[in-house]
Amino acid sequence: MTGKIKTRVTEILGVEHPIVMGTMGYQSFAEFVAAAANAGIFTCLASVPFRTTKELKEEIRKTKSLTDKPFGLNINLFPMLSPLDPVEYTDAAIEEGVPVIETSGRSPEHLVERIKSANVRLMHKCIGVRHAVTAERLGADLVEVVGYEAAGHPGRNPVGSFVLFPLVADAVKIPVIAGGGIGDARGIVAALALGAEGVCIGSVFMATQECPVHQNIKQRLIEARETDTTLTFHSKGDPMRALRNALTEHIEEMEQNGASMEDILEIIGGGKGKHAAEIGEADWTIMSIGQVVAQIHDVPTVKELVDRLMNEVTVIRERLNSTIG
Numbered sequence: 001m002t003g004k005i006k007t008r009v010t011e012i013l014g015v016e017h018p019i020v021m022g023t024m025g026y027q028s029f030a031e032f033v034a035a036a037a038n039a040g041i042f043t044c045l046a047s048v049p050f051r052t053t054k055e056l057k058e059e060i061r062k063t064k065s066l067t068d069k070p071f072g073l074n075i076n077l078f079p080m081l082s083p084l085d086p087v088e089y090t091d092a093a094i095e096e097g098v099p100v101i102e103t104s105g106r107s108p109e110h111l112v113e114r115i116k117s118a119n120v121r122l123m124h125k126c127i128g129v130r131h132a133v134t135a136e137r138l139g140a141d142l143v144e145v146v147g148y149e150a151a152g153h154p155g156r157n158p159v160g161s162f163v164l165f166p167l168v169a170d171a172v173k174i175p176v177i178a179g180g181g182i183g184d185a186r187g188i189v190a191a192l193a194l195g196a197e198g199v200c201i202g203s204v205f206m207a208t209q210e211c212p213v214h215q216n217i218k219q220r221l222i223e224a225r226e227t228d229t230t231l232t233f234h235s236k237g238d239p240m241r242a243l244r245n246a247l248t249e250h251i252e253e254m255e256q257n258g259a260s261m262e263d264i265l266e267i268i269g270g271g272k273g274k275h276a277a278e279i280g281e282a283d284w285t286i287m288s289i290g291q292v293v294a295q296i297h298d299v300p301t302v303k304e305l306v307d308r309l310m311n312e313v314t315v316i317r318e319r320l321n322s323t324i325g
């Protein structure tokens with residue numbers, strides 16, 4: 001038996017394995033995205049760091065020069081996060097021939113017609129059954145659903161992955177990609193058993209050689225336990241799960257004292273926070289990460305991680321066949 005799994009997700013996305021490496025807002029640049037694509041999985045370039053469509057188009061071209069495999073573009077629709085109008089990102093992706101657009105943060109309704117008429121696939125990431133049903137009704141080809149344990153923005157409804165995945169799989173006909181808390185092959189097999197046809201894994205890919213964060217931060221992830229994350233940025237209206245550190249505790253205090261989002265952003269982007277990520281000052285930078293951080297033990301290459309996951313899937317399938325069958 002081989003570790004190969006063919007589902008509608010692998011078919012639609014045109015990839016070898018049913019794994020999507022979760023988009024990381026300030027890490028998913030050309031080299032990292034190409035490493036994932038070349039390892040046989042799907043992922044998306046981030047759009048948030050690009051302040052002009054020219055810059056974004058250059059990054060898309062750079063990615064294409066590093067891989068001949070498909071990749072997508074993530075468009076975060078949460079208003080405070082994007083420097084450009086989402087329509088501009090969408091048009092840039094279409095003009096550059098990107099085959100899949102991943103939306104997240106808000107309903108993609110105003111973009112659907114544009115995306116579909118360009119024959120581009122729409123993959124929408126959401127946090128609950130209701131949103132998944134809406135995405136399907138609007139015309140999404142795939143829906144990603146993430147549980148409360150996930151990195152990024154897990155929403156305000158604390159529903160965990162194990163409850164969410166089968167409910168969403170029952171509620172929609174389009175293929176479901178399940179994310180949040182998947183750290184190894186056992187999580188992949190479990191998500192497939194719960195009705196998903198693919199998985200979205202973010203946190204554990206942050207601890208890979210190609211992920212553009214400082215080695216000190218990767219080391220901090222190796223040391224972290226499942227209880228070491230917190231939800232931060234409540235005043236932004238859409239909390240983010242991050243590793244608890246001196247900075248998140250400071251922000252929590254500021255939020256309790258009524259600080260504005262501008263004040264908070266000043267702390268992160270100015271003063272001490274300014275170069276913290278670059279110099280690996282893990283206590284003074286925001287590291288979005290999920291509870292599954294506890295399953296990070298080393299820093300492999302993206303390909304080593306994918307191969308390890310898929311080999312372990314084979315071992316689990318064999319074990320299940322011999323014990324259940």
Ligand SMILES: Cc1cc2nc3c(=O)[nH]c(=O)nc-3n(C[C@H](O)[C@H](O)[C@H](O)COP(=O)(O)O)c2cc1C
Pocket residue numbers: 021022023024025026027046074076104105125146149150151152153179180181182200201202203204206287288289290291292
């Ligand atoms: C460092 C980091 C940055 C992220 N940034 C984004 C983002 O900008 N947009 C988004 O939709 N998801 C973002 N995510 C969430 C992932 O794409 C994915 O949904 C999530 O990590 C899956 O759950 P897991 O972390 O438990 O594997 C980020 C995750 C990490 C680890």
